[in-house]
Structure formats: C-alpha cells, structure tokens
Amino acid sequence: MKDIILQGALLTALVGLVAAVPTTPTARWSNSTSSSTSSSHASPAPSTPTAIAVSVPKTASSKPTGSSSVPHSVITPGVSAALHKLEEQPGSSSGAVLFSSSGAWLTVPCNAPGMTDIRFGPAERWKTADAQEAWDQAMAGFVKDLDTPGNQNQTFDTWAFNAFHSRDYPMCWSYMSSNCGTVTCDEAGGLAAGFLILNSLAGLHNAVNIAYQSLMLAQDIVTDSMASFVSTFTSLPDQTNSEAVKWILDSLSFVVGIGSAFSWNVFIKEAKIFSDDNYRGAWKDIFNGAIAYGINFGKDSLSAPSDPKATLSEALTSIQGEFLKATVDNLSGFLENTMAAADQQTRDYLTTMVQNGDAYQFLNMSYLGNGTGKALRDATVQLMWGRLISVAWQISPKKMNPFILRVDHRDYKCGSPVEHTAGGFPLGDYILPSTAAKTQWCDPQGNTWFLLNANYDCDHGRNTPNGCLGQGQSPILFQELAGGTTDTLDGKQWGGITLEDIITSSYAGFLANGGKNGYGLADNTSLVINKDWSGVVDGGLPFIGGIRTPGFFNYTICLNLTEAVENIDKKVWPPCGTVPNSDGVSPSVNQQGYAPGWCGIHISQYQKNDLAANPLPEYQAAISIFDGAGNALAYATKQPIDPAIIIKSKLPYDLIVADSSKGDDLCFWYGDQYWCTDDTNVHHCVMGGWDGATKARQGNCGFSCPNPTSNPPKSATEQVPKGAVTAYMGTGTATATAVPPVKTYAKGSCGLHVRQYQKNEFANSLNPSPDYALEMALYDGKMTLIAYMEKTYAPQGQWLSVQGPLQWQVQASTGAVDSDPVYMRYGAQSWNSNSKQCSGDWFNNGYRDIACRFDC
Structure with a gap:
C-alpha cells in the first residue's frame, strides 16, 4: 500500500513542478494608465485570456473537493471592511497601502523604465519595482493583522488584494475561482510592486487551474482507451475480476501524492522561469511539501467501483477517474493551504514561489493549444499508463514475469x-x-x-x-x-x-x-x-x-545470461539475485585512453600520530583511480591531504581530494561533481572500519566519467580549497618510487621513516616474497613530507632510494636475516637502524618501523 500512496504523491508533485522556469514573458500590456502617474507609458498587465475562468460542476461546492482537510475557514463578510478601517501607518504614502510601509518601492509606478519594456524579464521587473521589499513588508503586515480580532481566518490573498486597494474576495486559494484573474496597474493602486505581487498570486491560482483542466483532458484520453489497454497488456477477458481491482487500487494509491511532483516539474519546464540552477534548492522544499501533502491526504482517496459486477475496463475507468480527482484535490488543497499562509512554513513556500517574478509568469500559461496544458496532460497520461502497465502484468492470468x-x-x-x-x-x-x-x-x-x-x-x-x-x-x-x-x-x-x-x-x-x-x-x-x-x-x-x-x-x-538461464530452468524467481552475476560489460577505451562510464576510487587511509602507520600529526591516504572498465588510471602514493592534492590521470579533468575538516572524512571534486566519503547514495561511498593492527582503513567511491565534451562542465557545488598541490604519484606496484612536486625544503635535521616488511610472510599476505620489502617517507627540517617510496622489494645488498628536493639520494638496504639492521646513507653520511640517531621497534604482525634523523 505504501507504494501506491507514493505514486499518488508523484503526480501531485508533477502538477506542482510545471510552474517554475524564467523566460521573458509574451504577455501583452493593456492600454490603461496608472492613476498615480502622468506618463504616457502604458501600465503592464498580462492579457486577460491567460486567467482561466472555470465553471463549477453541478456536483462541486464553491470550495475545492479536498478543502475539508484544510484547517482554516473561508473568509467571512466584514473582514474586508475591517481591514479598510485600519489606521493609516506612518510612511504609508498617504494610504497607498493598508499596512506599515516605507522605502523606494512606494514611488515606483507601473510605467517606470524596466517595467514596460518587453525585453525585460520578470526578475528584472521585480528588481525595478523593489517588489521584494514590498513583499516583505506586506507579509509582516499580514502576520501582524492575524492577531487582530476578526482577522484570524483571513487568507493572505484576500488580505493582499485588499491591502493594495484591489478587488474584494479574489479567492485565489480556490482553483475554481473566476475572481482571481489578471490585475491591471490601476487595480494595484498604481504601484509597480503591487501589480507584480497581486499578479503573482493570480499566477499561482492559474497554474493549479491549468492543472485541473489538463487532468480532465487526460481523464478523457485514458477512459476512451481503457478497453483497448486491457486487451493489449493482459490476456484477461473484459469481465468482473475483484482480485485485479484490488491490485489496481493498491498501485494507483501509490501515485496519488507523487503525481503533484510530476505536475510541478512540467510547470517548471514549460514556464522556463529560471535562467540557472540556483532555484532548485528553494523549490525542492516546496515540492517535498506538495508530495507530503498528497501522501498525507491521499491515503484513502481511492475506492473500488460501486458496481460489484463492473468489468475490468469499467473498474479501471472508475478508479483512474478517482485517481485524477484525488490528484486535483491534493493540488487544490496544497494551493489553499499555501495561500492561507497560516504558519511560517506556508509563508516561506509562498515567498519562494513569488520572489523574482517566478509565479508572475504562470499567468502567461494556458491549457489550450500545445503549451503547458498539453505537456501536463501528456505527463499525466504517461504516469497513468506507466503504472497501469506494471499492474496489468501483475494481474494477467497468463503469468507475466x-x-x-x-x-x-x-x-x-x-x-x-x-x-x-x-x-x-x-x-x-x-x-x-x-x-x-x-x-x-x-x-x-x-x-x-x-x-x-x-x-x-x-x-x-x-x-x-x-x-x-x-x-x-x-x-x-x-x-x-x-x-x-x-x-x-x-x-x-x-x-x-x-x-x-x-x-x-x-x-x-x-x-x-x-x-x-x-x-x-x-x-x-x-x-x-x-x-x-x-x-x-x-x-x-x-x-x-x-x-x-x-x-x-x-x-x-x-547481467549474466547463464545465471538467468539456470534460474529460470530451475523455476527460481527472480531469475537473478540481489547482487546479480555480471559478464563484466566493458565500455570501449576511447582516444584519451580510458573507458568512459562509472569510474571508481579506492582509498587507503592511515591514522595520525602512529609511529607504525603514520607518524605525522595528520591523516595520510593513498588513492587509486579506475576507469569505467575497471582499468587502473592513476595511483597517488601514501601522503598527507593538507589541504588538498591534485591527482592527474588520463581523464579529462583532475581528481581533487581534500581533508578540509581535518578529520578522517575526505572530499572529492571531479568536473562539476562534488562529494565526500559519507555520500552512500549518489557516489556509493563505502568506508571500512579502522584496523587495530594496521591502523588503516579501506574504502571505495564512484563518480561519473563520461567522454570529454567540447564545453567544460560547470564548477562543482563546493569551491576547491586554496593551496591544492600536485599529488605524489606512483604505480602502486612493488617498484613504485615517488617524484615529489616540491622544489625546496627546510634544511637542518631531516627525518627518514622506514617500514621493513618481513619476507616469506604468507599468513598476513603483507610480503609473501623471499626478499624483504621497504617503504620510505622522507621529511625535511620542519618535518614536512618531501618524498615517498611505496613498498618495494629489497633483495639483500640492493639499495633503494628517495630524494625529493634534497641534494643527494637517501638510500636504504637490508641484510640477510631479521636480526640484521637496515642500512642507510646520504651523501658522505652513513648509519643503520641500530645507530643512536634512530629509534624503532621489533617486528610485529609482519613488519617493523624505524625513524632516523640526519643532517640535510
């Protein structure tokens, strides 16, 4: 049942989304001029036909069907008169508005430059009119008036129309209202800000009205095709089937709430309100609110047909009609609740939708022709058939798998x-x-x-x-x-x-x-x-x-033919497991030398202040990059991430790694992608626990690595920390030596940390070879890491070296048995792990650590 409720929320959110995207509107301006100015410029007013007057069906009341769920009352006679009797406040421009007001917006007429030029979009007009300041003051006045006796049940739209001396009882909270149409500048007190604010409220009303009209058209399309649908997607005869009806009810209840998300998305795409992606964060909260509203009030909105002998197509028609009605009720209920602005959340929703002229553009949308209404109708039909196809395969008497x-x-x-x-x-x-x-x-x-x-x-x-x-x-x-x-x-x-x-x-x-x-x-x-x-x-x-x-x-x-064949042949359902076997589908390697697709990162991270694992006072990490086919592309050796390192590879963009929090979480940048190691959802990061023996932990993340494009991606959502340096790179093999990017170092007493791995260590797999292996980290006089060498096999008598920016190489070699020291030299200096300038421990768990100082 949860699935069904969820899909209802999807359609409700769909209807809501259609309304929010910025373009220059094509609304025509009326010829009326502002009473507050003497200029010959025309007062802007979107053409009246865009505000749809909806006739109320005989079975409908004057309020939306779902309004019984909304916890506020309809405006009662006398409220408007009471508002007009409010005492004039200081700074209210001689009664231009009925709330405490001040600022430049009170002097901006509708024919001001930037208001009447069709080349200026809603955001520019909103700014020209100082409408945000007007809105904030109006909302503050509304909240204050809520405490006035007799005004507790007023909705914001009624209050605002009255406060700007416009028409009484616009009822913009009701998608059926015919009184919430386009407002001329004269009807907004001659103020550009008032004109934009009132028409924004009318725009929100128009958006839900369009949704209603479009959903009714969708219902006609689905109803006319229902018998054909049954015969196409099931082998059921068109006869009574109570079990099938139950499946349908459960499935469509799922989309009663989700439907509003579909709707709002269509509004946004069609209205083209936004010139960039900055809107998404604010509007996402509104959509989530619409979905939650749809789920909460749509749980029990569907019921079986009243005729128990209804055929399957008749039952489907009846249920989908209830589904569309429930979707309309959810949208209208959300509109009513939001327009009431009875709490801070709905006031925030309303503010987000009107600011920058977003909702103002909804007036320029119609359910007629090939515009928004058609897009919404098509999206609704697609949602309905998509869900019903899944249901049809479930209820078919010839089992569909x-x-x-x-x-x-x-x-x-x-x-x-x-x-x-x-x-x-x-x-x-x-x-x-x-x-x-x-x-x-x-x-x-x-x-x-x-x-x-x-x-x-x-x-x-x-x-x-x-x-x-x-x-x-x-x-x-x-x-x-x-x-x-x-x-x-x-x-x-x-x-x-x-x-x-x-x-x-x-x-x-x-x-x-x-x-x-x-x-x-x-x-x-x-x-x-x-x-x-x-x-x-x-x-x-x-x-x-x-x-x-x-x-x-x-x-x-x-992902594997054999697994599917064997399970079906053995009557096992489903034919593949939760984690299916994979044939290892590999994208082809492109001209840049990598396989595009979903790339991977492997992370080895080491605890700080640990002589054995990492003597530095900060975490170190070694990072490998793999392409979409799992091929290794780059390997950054074990090193500190402070504040960030740049890992270069065959990929078109560098991978940047940061430890800006100074904790054990790492964050990554690639092109326009940004994520951290706690992102288990989109980038599927999985970090293991710290190993008490090795003082390290392992982890993996993924990221999108498509083919390079001619247009570079936008910047990531988070700015890369300053001071990022090129990472020390290695091959990740036993012969890897690092070439540090630094050119200078602090002279004095340098440090060398050597980890020696015992040979023939089969038990822990650290070094199963017959030779010792060494890992070396080189530090300058201020104990800054300046060079690093990965674990490398060290046969007796063979010198391994690191150098970095030092004048000579720092070299080390091993003896024949565990009791032999590690021998080291730098220029004319030579010493071994038993010398006074070194400290260390004995072999434990397959390795030992040695720290030495020498003059550099």
Whole structure:
C-alpha cells in the first residue's frame, strides 16, 4: 500500500513542478494608465485570456473537493471592511497601502523604465519595482493583522488584494475561482510592486487551474482507451475480476501524492522561469511539501467501483477517474493551504514561489493549444499508463514475469539477428529471433538490453505442445511480455512510453541501490540517471526524471545470461539475485585512453600520530583511480591531504581530494561533481572500519566519467580549497618510487621513516616474497613530507632510494636475516637502524618501523 500512496504523491508533485522556469514573458500590456502617474507609458498587465475562468460542476461546492482537510475557514463578510478601517501607518504614502510601509518601492509606478519594456524579464521587473521589499513588508503586515480580532481566518490573498486597494474576495486559494484573474496597474493602486505581487498570486491560482483542466483532458484520453489497454497488456477477458481491482487500487494509491511532483516539474519546464540552477534548492522544499501533502491526504482517496459486477475496463475507468480527482484535490488543497499562509512554513513556500517574478509568469500559461496544458496532460497520461502497465502484468492470468537482461556488445551486436551459436554465445538458444527483434533496446555503448518475460512453463529438453524448443533444442526461456514490445511501446501510443523508459528507470534504481536489485522508490527522490548510464546524480527536484525516475519501473536486472538461464530452468524467481552475476560489460577505451562510464576510487587511509602507520600529526591516504572498465588510471602514493592534492590521470579533468575538516572524512571534486566519503547514495561511498593492527582503513567511491565534451562542465557545488598541490604519484606496484612536486625544503635535521616488511610472510599476505620489502617517507627540517617510496622489494645488498628536493639520494638496504639492521646513507653520511640517531621497534604482525634523523 505504501507504494501506491507514493505514486499518488508523484503526480501531485508533477502538477506542482510545471510552474517554475524564467523566460521573458509574451504577455501583452493593456492600454490603461496608472492613476498615480502622468506618463504616457502604458501600465503592464498580462492579457486577460491567460486567467482561466472555470465553471463549477453541478456536483462541486464553491470550495475545492479536498478543502475539508484544510484547517482554516473561508473568509467571512466584514473582514474586508475591517481591514479598510485600519489606521493609516506612518510612511504609508498617504494610504497607498493598508499596512506599515516605507522605502523606494512606494514611488515606483507601473510605467517606470524596466517595467514596460518587453525585453525585460520578470526578475528584472521585480528588481525595478523593489517588489521584494514590498513583499516583505506586506507579509509582516499580514502576520501582524492575524492577531487582530476578526482577522484570524483571513487568507493572505484576500488580505493582499485588499491591502493594495484591489478587488474584494479574489479567492485565489480556490482553483475554481473566476475572481482571481489578471490585475491591471490601476487595480494595484498604481504601484509597480503591487501589480507584480497581486499578479503573482493570480499566477499561482492559474497554474493549479491549468492543472485541473489538463487532468480532465487526460481523464478523457485514458477512459476512451481503457478497453483497448486491457486487451493489449493482459490476456484477461473484459469481465468482473475483484482480485485485479484490488491490485489496481493498491498501485494507483501509490501515485496519488507523487503525481503533484510530476505536475510541478512540467510547470517548471514549460514556464522556463529560471535562467540557472540556483532555484532548485528553494523549490525542492516546496515540492517535498506538495508530495507530503498528497501522501498525507491521499491515503484513502481511492475506492473500488460501486458496481460489484463492473468489468475490468469499467473498474479501471472508475478508479483512474478517482485517481485524477484525488490528484486535483491534493493540488487544490496544497494551493489553499499555501495561500492561507497560516504558519511560517506556508509563508516561506509562498515567498519562494513569488520572489523574482517566478509565479508572475504562470499567468502567461494556458491549457489550450500545445503549451503547458498539453505537456501536463501528456505527463499525466504517461504516469497513468506507466503504472497501469506494471499492474496489468501483475494481474494477467497468463503469468507475466518481467525482467531485464543486459548483453555486452562483445557478445552480441545490438539489432542483428539472433541465431543459435553452438560453441559461442548461446543467446539464440533461449529466445526466438522474432521475440529478440522487438524486445531489445541498444544503449549508446552498443550493449543490448532486453525487456523479457521469464518463461517458467518449459521443461528442459521436452518439446511441449506450445512449441517450447528453440533453435538449439533448448527450451525457450525468454518470451515477450503482453504489450511489452517495440511495436506497441513505440513512443507514440500509451503516453509515449518506450522500452527505453522502462529499462532506464529499472536500471537507474539498480544503480541507486549500489548495483543491487530490490530498490525501493522514495517518495521525494530527485535522483536521475546520467546520460551515459554510468550512475545516478541529484537532479535537484523531486521526480524531475518523470517515469524514468529510478524505481518508477522496478524490474529485476540480469547481467549474466547463464545465471538467468539456470534460474529460470530451475523455476527460481527472480531469475537473478540481489547482487546479480555480471559478464563484466566493458565500455570501449576511447582516444584519451580510458573507458568512459562509472569510474571508481579506492582509498587507503592511515591514522595520525602512529609511529607504525603514520607518524605525522595528520591523516595520510593513498588513492587509486579506475576507469569505467575497471582499468587502473592513476595511483597517488601514501601522503598527507593538507589541504588538498591534485591527482592527474588520463581523464579529462583532475581528481581533487581534500581533508578540509581535518578529520578522517575526505572530499572529492571531479568536473562539476562534488562529494565526500559519507555520500552512500549518489557516489556509493563505502568506508571500512579502522584496523587495530594496521591502523588503516579501506574504502571505495564512484563518480561519473563520461567522454570529454567540447564545453567544460560547470564548477562543482563546493569551491576547491586554496593551496591544492600536485599529488605524489606512483604505480602502486612493488617498484613504485615517488617524484615529489616540491622544489625546496627546510634544511637542518631531516627525518627518514622506514617500514621493513618481513619476507616469506604468507599468513598476513603483507610480503609473501623471499626478499624483504621497504617503504620510505622522507621529511625535511620542519618535518614536512618531501618524498615517498611505496613498498618495494629489497633483495639483500640492493639499495633503494628517495630524494625529493634534497641534494643527494637517501638510500636504504637490508641484510640477510631479521636480526640484521637496515642500512642507510646520504651523501658522505652513513648509519643503520641500530645507530643512536634512530629509534624503532621489533617486528610485529609482519613488519617493523624505524625513524632516523640526519643532517640535510
């Protein structure tokens, strides 16, 4: 049932999203002039037809259907008169407004430069009119008046229209109101700020009104096609089926709240209000509020048809009608609650939606033609059919077992005929060529994704009456789903849904779940899949991905043909495990020398102030980078991260690592991506615990590494710390030596830290070779790390060296047995681990640490 409630919230949030994106509006201006000015400039007013007057159905009351859930009363007669009787406040410009006011906005007329020029967008006009200052003062006045006897039940829209001497009872809180239309400058007291504020409130009303009109059109489309839907996506006869009705109810209850997220997203995309992505943070809170409202009030909004003998298509029609009605109620309830501004949260919502002229642009939208209304209608139809397709495959009497199989481009060329391949890749043994041709989608890397029905009705090696054997005398285990083919889901029918949509959403959920099946769709998720399918990222707004949102479709992902074949043949469902076996699909290496996709980072981090692991007073880390195919690209040797290091590789951008918090958390930058080691969601970071013996811990993260583009990405959300230096690099092998980037050092008494690994250490795998291994860190006179050498094999008598910026190399070699010292030298100086200038311990857990000083 939770899934069903969640999807309802999705559509409610969808309707809400349509309203928020910046462009220069195409609204025409009226010829009326401001009564407060003598200029010949026209007063701006969006054309009246954009404010839709909605007739109230015979069965509807004067308030929205869902208004009973809203905890405030309708405005009562007398409130407006009481407001007009408020005493004039100082600075109120001789009664220009009915609240305490001051500032330049009181002197800006509607025909001021920047207000009447069509080249200026809403944000510029909002700034020209000083409308934000006016809004803040108006909201403060409204809050103050809430404490006035008789005014406790007023809504902000009624208060504001009255405060600017405009019309009485606009009822902008009701999407059915015909009195909340466009306001001329004269109707706003001649003030540019008042004009923008009142029309912004009217714009919010218009957005939900458009949603209502569009949802009704969507209902007509779905209703007219319901009988055809049943016959296409199920093998059910169109007759009474109570069990199927229960499935449908559960499924659609899920989207009653989520539907509003779909709606708001459409509004935002169509209105094009925002010129950049800065809006996402503020509007995300509003969408989450709309979704939460939809879930809270939509739980019990659906019910079975009153006629127990209703056919399946009749039942579906009845239920989807209730679903759309519940979505409208949720949107109107959210509008009513927000316009009431009865608490700080709704006042914050309202402020976010009107500031910078965002909501003002909603007046320029219509449900007619090919504009916002069509986009919202299409999105609603797509949401409905998308959810019902999943339900249809659940209730079909011929059992449908949907799953997705990925096949590497090296094993099968996408789009080519599938044939029996004895001794080769046996895909054609288990699927008919005709089925394969219409159940596949090719990704940009050339891999093939099949949307399939797992056939559990075949007995291996037995030619059953339904023609079970395939080309290689093996059972046909992969069949097509009813309607789940490219000729049905062709992007034109059923809301434009395609196989790519279903596969994308399912695989995105798989990625969001850390490469595991069983993802649970969150009711406020803003995740979207990358264009190159390498991972998921935060899209900024709930359900911005529509039906491709991770988990909207949620079918098992199989990455290995053998696993799927064996499990289906053994009657195991699902055909692949939570962590499926993988054929290791590898993207091709590009011209830059790396395989694009989802790259990886391995982190080895060492505790500070530990003689054995890390004598420095700060953490050290060694970091490896791997490309989308798992190939090693770069290795930064063990070193301090203070404040940041730059790791160069074949990737088009440097990986920057910082330890700005001075704790054990690390943060990363790559292109426009930023994350830290506590990001377990988008970048799937997993950090292990500290090992008491090695004083170290291991971890992994991932990041998107697509092919390079001609346009560099935007900056990451967090600024890179100043002072980042090029990292000490090594190969990560036994012969790695570091070349430090520093050119100078502090002279005096330098330090050398040597870790010696015992030979033939098979128990702990530290050094199973017959030779000792040494690891060396070199510090200058101020104990700053200036050079480093990774663990390297050191046969008896062979000198290993580090140098950094020193004049000569610092060298070390080992003896024949454990009791022999480690020998060291620098220029004319020579010493060993038993010398007075050194300290250390005996071998423990396979190694020992030695610290020495020498003149440099």
